[in-house]
Structure formats: C-alpha cells, structure tokens
Amino acid sequence: MTRLPGLLTAPDQLLDEAIRKDFPLLDRTVHDGKKIVYLDNAATSQKPRQVLDALNDYYEQHNANVHRGVHVLAEEATALYEGARDKVAAFINAPSRDEVVFTKNASESLNLVANMLGWADEPYRVDHETEIVITEMEHHSNIVPWQLLSQRTGAKLKWFGLTDDGRLDLSDINEVITEKTKIVSFVLVSNILGTVNPVEAIVRRAQEVGALVLIDASQAAPHMPIDVQALQADFVAFTGHKMCGPTGIGVLWGRQELLEDLPPFLGGGEMIETVSMHSSTYAPAPHKFEAGTPPIAQAVGLGAAVDYLSAIGMDKIAAHEHAITSYAVQRLLEVPDLRIIGPTTAEERGAAISFTLGDIHPHDVGQVLDEQGIAVRVGHHCARPVCLRYGIPATTRASFYLYSTMAEVDALVDGLEHVRNFFG
C-alpha cells in the first residue's frame, strides 16, 4: 500500500480528483461493497454526468428526425446534430466541418474506407495489381476489413512487423510501402501494447509513393490533442464510447476532395440528392456517407463529451495520464514475475499497459482482481497477432483515463500480489 515517494511525478501534473464526481459509475460498488477500481478504459470509458444530461435533454426536449423537417423539433434536432459535427471538427482541427462523417463506431469508419477504395475509380481503386499496408499491432477492426478487401479484389496485403520491445519495425519501410501501395492504414496508439507510433516517418514514405494514409486514432483521440492537419493523414478514424461519449457513435474524418471523389458505401435516406427508380445522385459529403437516420442522440452526446474534454484540456489530460502511466510502469515492474508486453517506459506510450504474470493465465489474474473490485481486461484485446508475435496466450491489461488515480495503481499492484499468493 506504500506509494513510493521517489517515483511520484510532480503532483501538479495530476488532474484534480474532484472530476471523479462527474462520473456516476465510479461510485459503483461491487462484490459486497468494494468501490470499483475501473482500469478497463481502453475497452470503453465511463461517461460524465454532462454527457448523460445532454442525452436526456435531447430525448426529453428536442427529439425528432433530422434534416427533412420544417417543424420546431426537427429544426432543433438538426441544429443539435450538426452542432455536434462542428464540435468534433473543432476538436480535431479539421479544415472543414464537412469532413466529419458520423458512423456507428471506429470499426465502421475503417470498413467505410476499405469499401470506398474497393469501389473507387482510379487513381484510388484497390485491385489485384495493388497493395495494402497495415501493421502487426493493429486491432482486428483494422485487419479484417483489409483481409476482406484483399480477398475480394485480389490486392496484396502487407504489414510492418514488431520489434521485441513492442514498437513498429520500420527497417524495411521501402520494401513494405512501394509504388504499388494504394493505402497504408495503421494505429496511432496501440490498444494492446500502448505504443505510440511514429506517424511522420510512415506518412512521408506513403506520400512519396502516392499512397493514401488512414490513421486509427481510437486510442489516441480520447487521450491526447489530435490535429488532423498536423498528422497529414488522408483519413482518421475514432470511436465515441472510448472518449466519454455514448456507445453507437464513431467518426471518420477525411480530406474533402477525397470524400467528394470516392463512391458511397451504404445507400439510403439522407445520403441522396435525388432518387428515381432508374438512378440516383448523391448528396455532398458528409451526408453521402450517412445513410439512414443517423445516431442523432449519440452524436449530441459525443458533442457534449468533446466539450467536457476540451474544457479540461487535452494537454492536461495527456499530462495526467503520462504521470499515472509512469508511476504504473515503475510499480508494475517491481511485481515479481511480471512481464510488460510493450514499451517498458512511459515515453511514446499511451495509458494501456499489458502484462503477463508468471504462468498464471490472464483469465485467472482478471478473476482474482475482479473479486477485489479491480476491473481489468484479459485476453487478446482484439489484437491476436500481437499475442502470436510474442508467443503468449493472452495478456492482462490495465488502462487508465483522466479520472484514474495513483491510489488505483497501488490497488492494482496490491491486487496482483494477492493473485500471486492465491495461485502461488
């Protein structure tokens, strides 16, 4: 239970613990009154009262279908929905609000790009003469869509491997990304390893060969300032539920000219300009990619979430998490038999830490931690190739967010001690 004073980062890096009061779930108790220690933030985040209020206000006061109405409610709902788009655009510094497409989650955003490229005309078209590049540390949601595209078009799927210390191996970058490459899609922050990837090197090479770049920012947007212009990517995908927003909402940002040139994916209401039985024309982006009634309340909730995060400050949130992560890495490395899978320093890493504990299976680690009220995730974390790469069946993963505390890190370390005793 001792917090090692020598390891403490300057306390002024930490956010005021008062923000925990904004999150009703953090008061939840489990297993006979144990206060929950929620360390499963890479899976999904908890929601502040402000976001829940926005959802309730939407449903109780303004609920209507968007766009096609002249009545007051329809106008209010449309203003709220499109207002959320403005907020998200500002949050990621998009040059234009029309570059923000709302989807149901990051997975849909990633599939959307894969499908657009499969149906695109030249110069974007992915076909049997072209190549797709991903990495070995992708989330399944950034692997399977490309496997499907590759199977269906004959394009070749290639990837960057990993170094022993959990970073991308870019030593063969010129062989992996070639003149045949049409798209390079990679994760900004790995959800299993915690690694923050070197965007610039990859983007530079992709631009050299004229390939498009898609960045999976699902584990980045919640935790650090995101500036799509600075990233210099063509597309950026992320998901609402990991960044204090509701489930059921994701974002795809894309460069305007691409969104204009690329073909639609899902067809239906809202995405059209004019329809006859013989043919249809499509609305301009972003609507072209939003078929059917969109996740209206969920977009409004995401808007409230980015307001909440911005009010605190993404740089402050990043600093807080860096402090927590540094402390956690150090303390975890003191646990006997514990092996961190991924970078073992807090530099260029996010707030998700995967580890193994001797030969105790992660399932058993998670179970015993749960009994103490500590919620971590165990398994492949939708990144099975990483487990294969490191020859491990699975990992236990603790992941932090803006409301995580040093005391929760201590609770985790104590909990692991208990796990070792239990299976000792």
Next chain:
Amino acid sequence: MTRLPGLLTAPDQLLDEAIRKDFPLLDRTVHDGKKIVYLDNAATSQKPRQVLDALNDYYEQHNANVHRGVHVLAEEATALYEGARDKVAAFINAPSRDEVVFTKNASESLNLVANMLGWADEPYRVDHETEIVITEMEHHSNIVPWQLLSQRTGAKLKWFGLTDDGRLDLSDINEVITEKTKIVSFVLVSNILGTVNPVEAIVRRAQEVGALVLIDASQAAPHMPIDVQALQADFVAFTGHKMCGPTGIGVLWGRQELLEDLPPFLGGGEMIETVSMHSSTYAPAPHKFEAGTPPIAQAVGLGAAVDYLSAIGMDKIAAHEHAITSYAVQRLLEVPDLRIIGPTTAEERGAAISFTLGDIHPHDVGQVLDEQGIAVRVGHHCARPVCLRYGIPATTRASFYLYSTMAEVDALVDGLEHVRNFFG
C-alpha cells in the same frame, strides 16, 4: 373543433391517455406556450421514461464493453446486451435468438443483406445473370442499396408499380418475379402512402422461383404484432427509433441457415473467431455481423422499448391506431381541396397519411401548422419515386402512434383550415 360523434370508433379501442405521461417530450411547448401536437411519428417516435431510465441505468451502473471481460461490469453489460437480443427475438417470435442481428438502423440492415448477397457463393450470389425485385413505394433505404448492388454486379433491378389508389400493382407478378430473381425486397407498411402490402402473395411467388425475401418492417414493427415465422420471409429489417427506442439501433432478423451460409459484411472486433495476419475465421451469427463495439446502450434501450410496447400489447396499439386513423381519414377528406395520396380508407393501411392541399406547397402547409404547434413532415419522405408516380412535388404527412389522440386529429384539421385561410 367539433368532433363528429357519428365517426367515433368505439372508445374502448382507444388506449388510456394516461400513457402520454410516460413521454416527457409530449409536455413540450413551442411557439409561445403552445403544447406540441406531435404527428411526425413515421419519422421517429418519442421515448417513454422507461426507456430513458434504462439508458441512464446502463450508463450509471453497468457501462462496460461487452463479451470480452471477466469483471463484474463487463458481465453485467454483456447480460444486458444479450438480454436485449432475447427480448427482441421474443417480440418478433424469432425461432432463435441467434437470428437477431443488431445494426445501427434499418438502412444498415437493408444494406447488410444487399452486400451479403453480392459477396455470397451460389445459390445466393447476385450477379449479372440474376435479377433483384423491389417496388415503386420503397423508402430510399430500400432502393439505393439495390441500385448500388445492381451497378456493381450487373444484376438487373426490377420493380412493382403502383395502382392509382396507392397499392402495389401485382398484376404482372409472374413477369416481375422470375426464375432469375434472387431477392425480392419490399416494404410491409409504406412510410409515405400508409399502404399495408400483401405479403403472402409476394412470398408465395418468390418461393416458387426460389428467390429470397427481405421485408422492410420499419413502419410495421412499431405499430402491429410482427411474427417473422408467420411472415415466412427470409429477412426482416426494422429500426429502433421509430418504436420508442433510442436512435442508433436497428435490427436485422434472418433465418439461421442463411446467416450461417452468407459471408460477413463489416470486419473487425467481435465478429471473428480467430485472427492471424494471414487469415481469419468468423464467429457464428449473430456476432459475425456485428463488427466492433456494438450499440450497447441503444440495444438495452430497445429492449426496454419492446418491454414497454409488449406490456401495453401490440394488438391494442394496432387497434388504437386503427381507430385514430379511421377518424383522421374521414375528417381529412372533409377538408376542401385535400387529396389523400394513398388508400382513402383505414383498411389495410397504417397510421401515416400523406396528402396535398390544393396547390399550396407542402412546405408552406408544414410551416403554418408548425406555427400552431402541430408537427408534421413535408417533402418526399425518402420516397421520391412515389411523388413522381403521382405527379406531385411532395406531400404533407401526418402520422400517429400509441399516444396520439382524437383531439390531435381535430387540431390538425383545424390547423389545415387555418393554412387555407392564410394562403387563400
């Protein structure tokens, strides 16, 4: 303001107006204190307190990502999410819970089927030698996906026309549905005409030629008992937000052997069995079709919605709406220059009534009604081919639901009188 007593259906067909108290939005006032008269239910329904409570309870007490967790919250969230699947399965009398796929809306459900068939192996594969059949009264969400599929595969798109009184013209059914037909997709209840279509005749012919049948029940599931086994279709699609549920959730029901045989659509987390960089295998349905973090809270909300509707009774709701619709049709037909687009009796029709009012443009009708607090929808209602068919630019549509009252019908008719005076 006079309610014509002769036209009143037996009052015991009507639901108790006390249920209006369940819907917070119905207390909303607009334009200086006018209580809202919400007649835009075909666009989206209002949400009962019970559904909002379920959402809040989920986020405040149980929020976690589903499936992959051993901790208490993950187990609770999974149980709630999968419990919602059980509820929806029971609501539509599905033979198996595994036949219920959660999507983001009906549009995604419809696109999902179109894409599955495009990538399927024989005997399901849609290609340039095969035909697709829809109808002229489809919602754009059941037209555009088939136009896209037809463009991308070379399959021929055919459709049933409409009779002058707003019903399907099935006189040429044997020429429209032929041995080449792979899929027949049609709407059970039209969102613009209100027509209830004759399922049996179409299904019988489709079965004769071995074509699959997809029914768009978006305007049916909210309003009448749905029994997928009695419908004898292969797929049924509907959407949560029109049936007292949240936005961001839709349903595709599909026969188990089809869901097993057909290929996946979106790829990603949750839909896989095992992933390596070289290849992946997929989870059994329904998970195969649910890539990424699903709309968890929204599914839970939809579960609460079907509980709410079932507690009242779908047959009672249908009877209530039938009574309201009969009265509304009669009263509207008394308005000078008013022309109903669609069936002019309440038989075999749903609770959405489209009309034109002389040559006053629907936009203007809607605006003047709005000023009186009456919310109707105006435009094409995502069914432009219907407007083309009847040679009208657009319609005004009033649509009712379980909380609609006779007094609201009266308010509409009075409002239309006011519109006529304004533009007289």
Next chain:
Amino acid sequence: MKLDSMYQDVILDHYKHPHGRGLRDGDAEVHHVNPTCGDEITLRVRYDGSRIADVSYEGQGCSISQASASVLNDLLVGKELAEAQKIQGTFLELMQSKGQLEPDDAMEEVLEDAVAFAGVSKYPARVKCALLSWMAWKDATAQALDGPAQKETA
C-alpha cells in the same frame, strides 16, 4: 403573428405572380435540387458581354423558393455582373443572419423587394429554399462566363 414575418405580403405576391418565369434562351443551364425538401429549379442565364440579358427559370417548390426566384429575376436582369454579385452577396449575408440582422437603408437600396426575406432567415430549414435560385444563378453564371471566357483567354 410570427408567421407574417416570414410570409411578407411582398413574398406572397411574388409567389402568386412570379416575374420572368419560364425557360427562354440562355448561355448556360443548371438544375439545382434541395434534397432536404425536394424543391427543384432549372435556371438559364443569358449574358450580353458582362451584362445580364436574361435569367429564366422553371421549377417546383414552396412559396419561399418560388418568390425568391421571381425577386432574383427582378433584381438581376439588366445589371452588370459586378453589381449582380454584390446583390447576391448582400442577399446571402441577410439570409445567413439567423434573424439577427435588421436591414438598414443601404441594404434596402441594394436588395429592394428582397429585404422582405429578412424574416425567413430565422427559419434554418427555409433559408435553403430562399437561396436555391441564387445558388443556381451563381453556378449558371460561372458556367456561362468561365467556359467560353477561359477558352478565349487560353
């Protein structure tokens, strides 16, 4: 009544008795649609050098979109392009003002009948109706002048 601020008599007059309606000869034709309501307009422009010789149109839509096309015809036909662009810019500014802008004398001088649309700017769903013909005119003008113009200077 609030509605009267949208449906000014001037607007209803133009709606009932549209000026310059019908398609006549032109240098370019465009077809614009407002997908949110289905309003449609086909519009042709004819230029006499940089002078607008004619704007002719046909379409279907609500009172606001129809009246706006009629007012456009009144205001722009006979004007020099530069002046027409100024009028268009001023009208756009008014329509995007969300009801916050009270047209002053200078604006009234530029917009004439079109100031009657000030009330429409409070209704976001209707702003697009009011702008439909103006956007079509801008597009048609670009086609009429750019196309040949570029050819000539190239």
Next chain:
Amino acid sequence: MKLDSMYQDVILDHYKHPHGRGLRDGDAEVHHVNPTCGDEITLRVRYDGSRIADVSYEGQGCSISQASASVLNDLLVGKELAEAQKIQGTFLELMQSKGQLEPDDAMEEVLEDAVAFAGVSKYPARVKCALLSWMAWKDATAQALDGPAQKETA
C-alpha cells in the same frame, strides 16, 4: 471468500497436475476456440467399439478450462459412450445452472470431481471456459463415430 467457490482445491489440483494431457493417437481430432478469451484446445478421441479408449488433448487456457479437460479425461476414459453422454449432459446442466443448483448425492456420484465446478456456474464468462473441452469432446465423438459408422451402415 467467494473466489474459493470457483477455485476449489480440486480444480487448482487438476490445473497444476493435469491428467492425460498430451496428444496421442485418436480416431478424430478437433480444434476448438473460445473467441471471447482466446482459450484453445486440440482434442483427440479414440474409440474401442462404443467404449472410449482414450481422450488426449493439448491447449492453452485458464485454470478452469485446463482443469476441466483434466477432469473430463478422468471421467470419460474407459466409459461406454452412453454413460459418457449422460455425464456430459449432467455437467452441462450443472454449468448452465447459474449457481442455482446445489449438486445432490446422485449428481456427485455421476460427476465425481467435476461437481467442484458448481461454483464456476455463477460466472457466465467462465462457463464457456469450463465447457470448452466438453464441447470439443462431443464434436470429436460425432466425427469419430458418425463418419465411419455411416459408411458402414450405408
């Protein structure tokens, strides 16, 4: 402590000292995966007529899935198929009981060590771990017996 109801000593013993582990000759082999956690098992069965001559297995997984495979080996090897199916059915019933079922003497007689899994049935995420090897056995048995059996009777 509640955990002890899941991690009975019997289970931990089987986990640490699994019985019959390793792949040996068989009539059929299956590979089962629990995608929710990544547990995997490869399992072979060998039949001697309708008697189970051997169940051999290899895999990776948590204490529950490993112990369950070990218990399965103990219980089923040497049994007649019919009896094995009865044991499997009883085990399934216990695992699906959500902690509501208190094993009685009759059940204990059938399940022997496997009654120790009663506590696991309270943990839905772990029920699949406990059932992994049992489902694999059922599948392997179907393949071993149906395949040749059908050929013989055909």
